[in-house]
Amino acid sequence: MESQRTFLLIGLMLVSFLLFQEWNNDYNAPKADPSATTQTLGATTSESDDFIPASSDGEVPVATTAKRSVIDVTTDVFTVKIDTRGGDIIEADLLQYEETKGSDTPFMLLGEFDGNQYFSQSGLIGLNGPDATVAGRPVYKTTQKSFTLNGDELRVPLEFTDSKGVTFTKTYIFKKGDYAVDLEYTVNNVTADPIQVQLYTQVKRTVQDKGSLVDQNYLGAAYGTEEEPYEKYSFSDMADKNLNVTTAGGYIAFIQHYFVSAWVPQQDQQNTLYSKLVAGNAAIIGTKGEAVNVQAGTQTTLASTYYMGPKESDVLEAIHPDLDLTVDYGWLWFISQPLFVLLKWLHSILGNWGLAIIAITVIVKSAMYPLTKAQYTSMAKMRALQPKMAALKEKFGDDRQKFGQAMMEMYRKEKVNPMGGCLPLLLQMPIFLALFYVFLESTELRHAEFVLWLTDLSAKDPYYVLPILFGASMFITQKLQPMTVQDPMQQKMMTFMPVIFSVFFLWFPSGLVLYWLVSNLISIAQMLIIYRGMEKKGIKVRG
Structure with missing residues (x-):
């Protein structure tokens, strides 16, 4: 030759x-306008866009009116906004990463980008979960409108009490230098009857167009199960078929160039991984845990972990053994990693x-x-x-x-x-x-x-x-x-x-x-x- x-x-x-x-990448990295004005969920988002995964009694219609406010959280690596309606994370800025080279603006991972949405959502469904029984999702109360991490850990509690007197406390736990946020749901059943709840966690993101031939980074969802450590599930995959997989442990994620957000549910239980397209242009991928019975006069805590930050292999692997695969080296990963x-x-x-x-x-x-x-x-x-x-x-x-x-x-x-x-x-x-x-x-x-x-x-x-x-x-x-x-x-x-x-x-x-x-x-x-x-x-x- x-x-x-x-x-x-x-x-x-x-x-x-x-x-x-x-040809292989259905969609590419988002091209957000760094100068675009960021708006809160309450200002621009139609509430009918929210999706609550089906529980034992089916999907629940969502109301079009609900009063809410936004809670500000500041740590050494984040500034985060939490919507009291549903307790969702509607914005996350990474303080140690610039939006553009030389700018003073931190990189916005979650939020609204000139009409494109990227939110982290979670709640309780089941027979008695507030997200399944309260029209429009519950509006949580909190003792203050802003929280700042001063030590090694910051707990941000949000509380809701339903019509029967059951108290649901949704607590986000932020740690110093950590992009992983723990979520705890404490259910205090003060009634005389047992209740049943089920934790769901999901990420919602606007479907976006392809990028250029030069930019080859994958933008889309991914998940891992006991059998499949890492599977991409692109926007077009969601359009073709909703994901519906039950596995021990597992995780779901949304991947983009350099950054990832992922929900890692409790690994000692069976979880259902699902996806759905809503409102025509919003993609959702999430997890749904096992139904939990809370006996009368007792309380139970359900938990999950949410990561939102850079794709650092060691950090991701510590959260879940397969989550580091979201650092997508392609089919030659076994050469790329060393x-x-x-x-x-x-x-x-x-x-x-x-x-x-x-x-x-x-x-x-x-x-x-x-x-x-x-x-x-x-x-x-x-x-x-x-x-x-x-x-x-x-x-x-x-x-x-x-x-x-x-x-x-x-x-x-x-x-x-x-x-x-x-x-x-x-x-x-x-x-x-x-x-x-x-x-x-x-x-x-x-x-x-x-x-x-x-x-x-x-x-x-x-x-x-x-x-x-x-x-x-x-x-x-x-x-x-x-x-x-x-x-x-x-x-x-x-x-x-x-x-x-x-x-x-x-x-x-x-x-x-x-x-x-x-x-x-x-x-x-x-x-x-x-x-x-x-x-x-x-x-x-x-x-």
């Missing part, structure tokens, strides 16, 4: 991979993510040097056989069978493997694609600075220097490998390949382009070393 065809194969594989990703560990280790030494990317590229390319050498050596030997190949074509003319037999005999005598240039490349591609996912999914690279004008490795190069340098490196590689292909179409593709890729990479995150540029530069250096060694042995490589 000639070097130019190998180069074409790399390009076609990359483009095909991105096109496959575009590469990410290596990248973090390099960063801990070098203190700069750009330098860490360069270092890991050097390490990977060095480790693959034997494959690279085998690839270039095989291609060089194939080029050296071009005169003999031409002579065989002239000798056998259109007799393809005899030409094929003679060609294979020549390969055998010359000890050349015609696939020698292809196989090493195919073995390298999984590692390259695994690194692609690492750079794409790593929250640590969001807004990470490198040097000079490269102040955000997760954004495109503002001056397009890296894409231009990348195109130049491809051009140099072509010059080191004189064109030997005869097909005019392939010749044109090879000529324009550096330009095509430079344009293609204009919108790529600069961290990814940096990786490809460094990889190309190392390949050029390796190529010169390999070719110089072969020429010393009398093997004609170039010209």
